[in-house]
Amino acid sequence: MVTLGCSKNLVDSEKLLCQLHRSGLRVVHNSEETGADIVVINTCGFIGDAKEESVDTILNFIQAKERGEVGQVFVMGCLSERYKTELQNEIPDVDKYFGVNDLAKIVESIGASYSEHLIGERFLTTPSHYAYLKVSEGCDRKCSFCAIPMIRGKHLSVPEEQLVHEAEFLAGKGVKELILIAQDLTYYGLDLYGKRRLASLLEKLTDSKGIEWIRLHYAYPAGFPEEVLVLMRENEKICRYLDIPFQHVSDPVLKNMRRGNTRRQSYELIRKFRAEVPGLALRTTLMVGHPGEGEKEFRELLDFVRQMRFDRLGVFCYSEEENTWGAKHLQDTIAEDVKQERMEEIMDLQAGISLELNRDKIGKQYRVVIDRKEGAYFVGRTEADSPEVDNEVLITNDSDLAPGTFVHVRITKAEEFDLFGELEVTPSTGNTK
Numbered sequence: 001m002v003t004l005g006c007s008k009n010l011v012d013s014e015k016l017l018c019q020l021h022r023s024g025l026r027v028v029h030n031s032e033e034t035g036a037d038i039v040v041i042n043t044c045g046f047i048g049d050a051k052e053e054s055v056d057t058i059l060n061f062i063q064a065k066e067r068g069e070v071g072q073v074f075v076m077g078c079l080s081e082r083y084k085t086e087l088q089n090e091i092p093d094v095d096k097y098f099g100v101n102d103l104a105k106i107v108e109s110i111g112a113s114y115s116e117h118l119i120g121e122r123f124l125t126t127p128s129h130y131a132y133l134k135v136s137e138g139c140d141r142k143c144s145f146c147a148i149p150m151i152r153g154k155h156l157s158v159p160e161e162q163l164v165h166e167a168e169f170l171a172g173k174g175v176k177e178l179i180l181i182a183q184d185l186t187y188y189g190l191d192l193y194g195k196r197r198l199a200s201l202l203e204k205l206t207d208s209k210g211i212e213w214i215r216l217h218y219a220y221p222a223g224f225p226e227e228v229l230v231l232m233r234e235n236e237k238i239c240r241y242l243d244i245p246f247q248h249v250s251d252p253v254l255k256n257m258r259r260g261n262t263r264r265q266s267y268e269l270i271r272k273f274r275a276e277v278p279g280l281a282l283r284t285t286l287m288v289g290h291p292g293e294g295e296k297e298f299r300e301l302l303d304f305v306r307q308m309r310f311d312r313l314g315v316f317c318y319s320e321e322e323n324t325w326g327a328k329h330l331q332d333t334i335a336e337d338v339k340q341e342r343m344e345e346i347m348d349l350q351a352g353i354s355l356e357l358n359r360d361k362i363g364k365q366y367r368v369v370i371d372r373k374e375g376a377y378f379v380g381r382t383e384a385d386s387p388e389v390d391n392e393v394l395i396t397n398d399s400d401l402a403p404g405t406f407v408h409v410r411i412t413k414a415e416e417f418d419l420f421g422e423l424e425v426t427p428s429t430g431n432t433k
């Protein structure tokens, strides 16, 4: 199994692997191993670069098939959901193409038997102490630049009881950190229960024995369910961490992006977050070069980054995506080099902010979960760091620290995107938030 793209794709792969594994097949994930009887490629079709990587991966395995190293090649996921006909014409040597909701069909096509009672179970591919929990599929938003609603369809919440069952299954496998993901996390429940139910879901998930940390990704700024903030402040298990892509802050650009929120609301929301949840770490994603972003609008965005001092930040350049509202109604007139310059200017500013924020942590103590050993260091994360995308804490220690262990660390040194520290007390299960 080869998974490309985002953590939501990874969860889909883990569900498929679970079905195949429980049907008696030997399964491996993203392995260097060659010589598989069957390869399933879970593709990404979000933006240009991701689509290219998916096509290259398919072609690589078709060549391996021609060399007799691979038996069959199956393709699933967002790229084949979006471009099935084109792919069938251009790369006919793929044995079969599937969309994003074809789990049972893929299992049957591989010759295994699909089993309903495995719903909510997964074959974990992440390090065993953390896992993603996808609380919904699809999206009802209308962002100008985004193809996801076309690929993944309307917003569909997973019923709470099914998510609680999945969380308990994962906890039973040794998972201690649950990372909640969706296209739009804050929309959870509106379709299924007629109201936002993220807070109620969180309350139930915090009852899962063994789960120590619950982390929230992909919140949406408009209509944020503020009852979640109270839970975040008062419940030990919910990380004071929020990933909320603002994309932009200038009103004319937000309007063009069809984001449904304003500059004033963005500033106010962040101030409310920080007032309600002291010590909250905020991650955001911004987009530069969207149609309508002149020098003035870009300066507003730069000022937003300077004033709001996000703990974690990623930037993307606008790329016109086929059949999106933006492609149909807006002109992509900003030169690529201007987009690149703007992205670099924001990342330079953010690197300085990140270093200052990290330096403020020197001498302070933090609860850290150990992820792995790397050279002389044990590498871990604080509650302000999500796996694979955020900062890490590098710890020197004589005795071994197993992945998934929680320790208390005093920070001794800071760099732009990493912290260094020493063990403060012996590994503890106590939860000092």
Ligand code: SF4
Binding pocket: 139, 140, 141, 142, 143, 146, 147, 148, 149, 183, 184, 220
């Ligand atoms: S919220 Fe907007 S950017 Fe995010 S998946 Fe939905 S349409 Fe795309």
